[in-house]
Amino acid sequence: MNTITVEALLELAETARTQDTRDTYLWALPWAKVGAYYNFLYLLAEKINPGFIVELGVHHGTGTAHLAAGAPNATVVGIDLDLEDLKLEFRDNIKLWKGDSLAYARKLQGRKYMNDLWGERREVRIDLLFIDTEHTTAQCLAEYRAYLPLMAPGGIILFDDLFMGGMSGVWPAIAEPKVILPDLHAHLGFGAAIIG
Ligand SMILES: C[S@@+](CC[C@H](N)C(=O)[O-])C[C@H]1O[C@@H](n2cnc3c(N)ncnc32)[C@H](O)[C@@H]1O
Numbered sequence: 001m002n003t004i005t006v007e008a009l010l011e012l013a014e015t016a017r018t019q020d021t022r023d024t025y026l027w028a029l030p031w032a033k034v035g036a037y038y039n040f041l042y043l044l045a046e047k048i049n050p051g052f053i054v055e056l057g058v059h060h061g062t063g064t065a066h067l068a069a070g071a072p073n074a075t076v077v078g079i080d081l082d083l084e085d086l087k088l089e090f091r092d093n094i095k096l097w098k099g100d101s102l103a104y105a106r107k108l109q110g111r112k113y114m115n116d117l118w119g120e121r122r123e124v125r126i127d128l129l130f131i132d133t134e135h136t137t138a139q140c141l142a143e144y145r146a147y148l149p150l151m152a153p154g155g156i157i158l159f160d161d162l163f164m165g166g167m168s169g170v171w172p173a174i175a176e177p178k179v180i181l182p183d184l185h186a187h188l189g190f191g192a193a194i195i196g
Contacts, residue, residue: 009179032066035190037190043070061088065091108124126151127156177193
């Protein structure tokens, strides 16, 4: 994967707000026009060329589809308690896992290698993690702490809905270099941390 700086993340967010170059099938997905953050997911995945992406909270699959389209060579694992509302354009590089976000972290923890995703022995290192489930401080920080040891050096963790009521304890608790990416998700707040 290619590493990225805070400054480059801000530049990419500006591009995402001003230039929409996504495939038309992507911006036709449910909610895709609501936030420039979907365009940002696509552009970021394209730029850092990740091998392994995990999205916590899939819902319609709009985010999953953008990540998978931006990084066609990556494996994108989307995790949700409930996959009934799925409306995504399916791609070969998407794997869905129905269950709790913390349970999936436990499945990966303590395993240096896994081969059930790739059919070969590969190290467990997440290059890009998107946290977007319950929108409470307790859940979001539990997810952040559970997945942090599974991240690749230079990996990125994205946080949606940071300014939602109940999420106020999240941002101050993130110790890594971090940046709020303004106006990507209206007033709801969208941030990124770079893992050392
Ligand atoms: C805001 S939606 C996700 C939207 C998606 N990331 C996107 O941008 O297109 C939140 C989803 O998180 C799921 N969710 C809530 N708590 C969860 C948990 N503990 N584990 C897994 N999924 C959870 C919900 O079922 C819901 O579908």
